Amino acid sequence: MNIPAVSEWLDEQGFGEVVTSRGVGGGCINNGARLQTSSGTSFFLKTNSNSPRDMFAREVDGLRALSVPDGPLVPEPYLHGDDFLLMEDLAPGKKRKDYWQKFGQQMAALHNHTNDQFGFDADNYIGSTPQPNPWTADGFEFFAKHRLGFQAELAARRGLLTGSEARQVDQLASRLPDLVPEQPASLSHGDLWSGNATSDQHGQPAIIDPAAYYGWAEADLAMTALFGGFPGEFYSAYNEVRPLPEGWRERFELYNLYHLLNHLNLFGRGYYGQVIQIVGRFG
Numbered sequence: 001m002n003i004p005a006v007s008e009w010l011d012e013q014g015f016g017e018v019v020t021s022r023g024v025g026g027g028c029i030n031n032g033a034r035l036q037t038s039s040g041t042s043f044f045l046k047t048n049s050n051s052p053r054d055m056f057a058r059e060v061d062g063l064r065a066l067s068v069p070d071g072p073l074v075p076e077p078y079l080h081g082d083d084f085l086l087m088e089d090l091a092p093g094k095k096r097k098d099y100w101q102k103f104g105q106q107m108a109a110l111h112n113h114t115n116d117q118f119g120f121d122a123d124n125y126i127g128s129t130p131q132p133n134p135w136t137a138d139g140f141e142f143f144a145k146h147r148l149g150f151q152a153e154l155a156a157r158r159g160l161l162t163g164s165e166a167r168q169v170d171q172l173a174s175r176l177p178d179l180v181p182e183q184p185a186s187l188s189h190g191d192l193w194s195g196n197a198t199s200d201q202h203g204q205p206a207i208i209d210p211a212a213y214y215g216w217a218e219a220d221l222a223m224t225a226l227f228g229g230f231p232g233e234f235y236s237a238y239n240e241v242r243p244l245p246e247g248w249r250e251r252f253e254l255y256n257l258y259h260l261l262n263h264l265n266l267f268g269r270g271y272y273g274q275v276i277q278i279v280g281r282f283g
Helices: 004-012 055-066 099-111 139-157 163-174 217-225 232-241 249-267 269-282
Strands: 018-024 031-037 042-047 077-081 084-088 124-126 129-131 185-188 197-199 205-207 213-215
Touching (some): 004 031, 004 077, 055 084, 099 185, 129 139, 129 249, 139 249, 163 269, 213 217, 217 232
Antiparallel strands (some): 042 084, 077 084, 185 213, 197 205
């Protein structure tokens, strides 16, 4: 995709012109390409001509927030517009032998960055679905209203859940204080499935495509088990740095109801059965 603003920026910064552009698969929402410049430096370009106008701006916010010294590597964003984001090319290499151990330790360190309220400086997106992040003092209220409730209402409006089913989600959300332990508001990636866990050229852990906010660390971890899964050594290393409360693994499905509702809204009825199953289990 030829984007004049990108070509102008590369030239102004002394990187020359783009000599090759190679598409990179893996994304469900955006298109990705690796740009090789005449200077020899490569960049990663994300594009989406149908994206909400501020989607890439909000992704930049998330990348910058997650760029903490003791956390996993995060690509540096350079330039963005309504339909593109140009950033550092991590050039992922073969994962080191201690990749998962180090990743677990770094995610624990990331989650140790806490805030006195839940939310974020701006609303952003989970995939292409809006993700509301109003600053909220109570974590149960935040997850009930701005995660489960928001997605269930959206699914009902789209005819993907009945009004009765959406109310069942709300009833489940009202019981969160009985189902989830008190947790601080931790800096969270927000969309931590296996496809967003990558590496740099040296095989060091890195994370991409955030939906960042301050939320429950357990909810962030839960996503690691939803699509693909992380190995046991990741959680063991995490637990050494940031001990996990009893029953943490059993609560994963409850937190992942948010992501399954989002996938129902994004991709349709294929996720309906999993949503109803979890609502029935915890409801």
